[in-house]
Amino acid sequence: MSLTAIVGVGLTLAVVVAAAAASWIAPSDPLRADFARSLQPPGSPGHPLGTDQLGRDLLARVLHGARLALFIGACTVLVTAAVGGILGLVAGFVERWPAAVLMRIADVQLSFPFILLAMTINAIVGLGLRNIILSLSAAGWVVYARVVRGEVLSVKERDYVQAAAALGVGRPRLLLRHVLPNVAPSIIVVASLQFSQFIVAEAAISFLGFGVQPPTPAWGSMLAESRDFLYVAWWLAAFPGAALALTALGVNLLGDWLRDTLDPKLRV
Amino acid sequence: MRAYFLSRLAQTAVVVFLSLTAVFAMVRLGGDPVLLFMPMDIQAKDVDEYRERLGFNDPLVVQYGRFVGAALRGDFGESLRYRSDALGLVLERLPATLLLASSAVLLTLLVAVPLGVACAVRRNRLVDHVGTAATVLGQAVPGFWLGLMLIYLFAVQLRWLPTGGMGGLAHLVMPSIVLAAFFSARIARLTRSAMLDALGEDYVLTARAKGLGEGRVISKHTLRNSAIPIVTLAGLEIGQLLGGAVITETIFAWPGLGRLTVQALLNRDFPVVLAAVFVTSVTYTLINLAVDLLYGWLDPRVRLRA
Numbered sequence: 001m002s003l004t005a006i007v008g009v010g011l012t013l014a015v016v017v018a019a020a021a022a023s024w025i026a027p028s029d030p031l032r033a034d035f036a037r038s039l040q041p042p043g044s045p046g047h048p049l050g051t052d053q054l055g056r057d058l059l060a061r062v063l064h065g066a067r068l069a070l071f072i073g074a075c076t077v078l079v080t081a082a083v084g085g086i087l088g089l090v091a092g093f094v095e096r097w098p099a100a101v102l103m104r105i106a107d108v109q110l111s112f113p114f115i116l117l118a119m120t121i122n123a124i125v126g127l128g129l130r131n132i133i134l135s136l137s138a139a140g141w142v143v144y145a146r147v148v149r150g151e152v153l154s155v156k157e158r159d160y161v162q163a164a165a166a167l168g169v170g171r172p173r174l175l176l177r178h179v180l181p182n183v184a185p186s187i188i189v190v191a192s193l194q195f196s197q198f199i200v201a202e203a204a205i206s207f208l209g210f211g212v213q214p215p216t217p218a219w220g221s222m223l224a225e226s227r228d229f230l231y232v233a234w235w236l237a238a239f240p241g242a243a244l245a246l247t248a249l250g251v252n253l254l255g256d257w258l259r260d261t262l263d264p265k266l267r268v
Numbered sequence: 269m270r271a272y273f274l275s276r277l278a279q280t281a282v283v284v285f286l287s288l289t290a291v292f293a294m295v296r297l298g299g300d301p302v303l304l305f306m307p308m309d310i311q312a313k314d315v316d317e318y319r320e321r322l323g324f325n326d327p328l329v330v331q332y333g334r335f336v337g338a339a340l341r342g343d344f345g346e347s348l349r350y351r352s353d354a355l356g357l358v359l360e361r362l363p364a365t366l367l368l369a370s371s372a373v374l375l376t377l378l379v380a381v382p383l384g385v386a387c388a389v390r391r392n393r394l395v396d397h398v399g400t401a402a403t404v405l406g407q408a409v410p411g412f413w414l415g416l417m418l419i420y421l422f423a424v425q426l427r428w429l430p431t432g433g434m435g436g437l438a439h440l441v442m443p444s445i446v447l448a449a450f451f452s453a454r455i456a457r458l459t460r461s462a463m464l465d466a467l468g469e470d471y472v473l474t475a476r477a478k479g480l481g482e483g484r485v486i487s488k489h490t491l492r493n494s495a496i497p498i499v500t501l502a503g504l505e506i507g508q509l510l511g512g513a514v515i516t517e518t519i520f521a522w523p524g525l526g527r528l529t530v531q532a533l534l535n536r537d538f539p540v541v542l543a544a545v546f547v548t549s550v551t552y553t554l555i556n557l558a559v560d561l562l563y564g565w566l567d568p569r570v571r572l573r574a
């Protein structure tokens with residue numbers, strides 16, 4: 001394992017532990033306001049990272065933000081991997097006109113900025129946690145469909161698949177037992193590389209006001225609120241953003257390592 | 269060449285048509301269109317009147333046909349907020365976005381490509397390690413956070429640069445850096461790996477063997493041959509660059525297409541949203557066409573065919 005891989009695994013584990021143990025580590029409830037002690041700088045008694053404009057503890061909000069970010073990232077990756085994976089498998093295996101139409105739709109969708117698409121969907125179907133997972137998934141399935149289809153097209157020409165087909169193995173079994181296991185590494189690699197993209201996209205969408213709404217502690221909406229206090233309270237912008245950047249860094253490095261070990265040729 | 273051009277134009281038309289259809293469908297599926305198109309505080313009897321007036325009582329197919337017909341003439345209706353032509357509003361904002369995007373691309377070319385080249389040429393040396401670390405960080409740091417931190421440092425603390433808005437060159441500095449950051453990190457990484465691939469080729473060995481100076485070997489033989497993957501990625505990432513402009517423009521109050529789109533979405537100003545989607549997808553496909561044409565110039569072996 002290289003140094004970067006160790007850093008990646010370490011950072012990712014740290015974020016997962018922080019998110020899981022948020023309720024125990026956090027000094028207080030992330031929603032409890034205390035107007036008498038608003039905008040306290042980092043290092044104040046009882047508030048290691050300071051407090052926000054309502055006197056809520058920043059450390060508690062950042063920790064609970066990690067929980068939300070990982071939850072949204074995990075849900076979105078599961079949905080897109082399942083939907084995009086199945087569509088890609090079928091499109092690569094069947095090669096009839098519906099597959100061609102599907103891939104054209106994927107091309108068109110890829111030609112549109114990801115953030116703008118997810119944001120537009122949110123503006124129309126409404127805001128909130130469930131809808132942001134929905135909009136990110138709707139915008140993100142394309143990458144899986146493309147990668148998986150490409151892999152299937154090459155795997156199904158291999159001798160062992162041809163041999164199984166010649167032996168009379170049925171098409172569903174061929175797909176599930178012979179093609180899918182050989183495509184699975186790519187699905188895992190894409191999932192890890194997409195995971196940080198989804199977390200950052202969620203934060204960006206919440207930052208612009210279309211995602212998770214206040215007072216829920218999400219890093220994106222915390223950063224949006226911090227803009228009004230940039231002149232007096234730098235910590236409100238610094239810590240949630242640093243948490244987001246470190247999470248993205250850890251997951252990116254982890255993804256790079258997974259790619260190098262599982263599927264070095266893959267380009268995403 | 270002409271056949272290629274025509275087929276690309278046809279593809280552009282298909283892409284634009286499909287994205288308009290998708291947004292039209294989304295707007296219609298998202299609930300009562302009248303409520304989406306109307307201000308929040310409207311009276312019930314006005315809603316019925318507007319529904320009739322805007323033609324929402326007609327069958328969906330008729331509405332769709334009318335929408336496409338109007339869109340073909342460049343008529344997306346009137347902005348609900350500004351009471352002026354939606355497409356005109358969008359086109360008015362386009363130059364600001366193009367200025368921001370092109371200065372970000374220029375910055376990327378000036379910083380990321382030399383950095384990638386330096387990392388490849390000095391592989392596993394200090395430059396390479398520092399450069400690689402910088403690109404890994406650049407890919408992880410979200411643009412909107414970088415923007416906030418730059419504002420804090422250069423506008424709030426040091427007071428060197430304005431916090432936002434559009435004006436002189438000083439206004440362009442921070443938005444371009446923020447927009448270029450992510451893009452540069454990807455391009456620098458790719459330049460490094462493309463250069464490393466090219467440096468292992470026989471023609472580089474030949475060029476060195478015949479006594480060419482290292483500078484010429486790098487610039488003429490290696491970099492030129494690495495240009496194709498770099499340009500390909502740059503073209504693919506233009507869409508994400510336009511997406512990044514949405515966030516950058518919002519942070520720095522830059523009066524461009526992205527900020528207009530965000531405001532239109534927040535105000536539920538759907539004629540403007542549709543016009544913005546139209547202009548964004550046309551811009552993107554035209555840029556990609558330009559990228560394809562660039563291939564032929566970079567690599568004369570490439571023959572563009574339909």
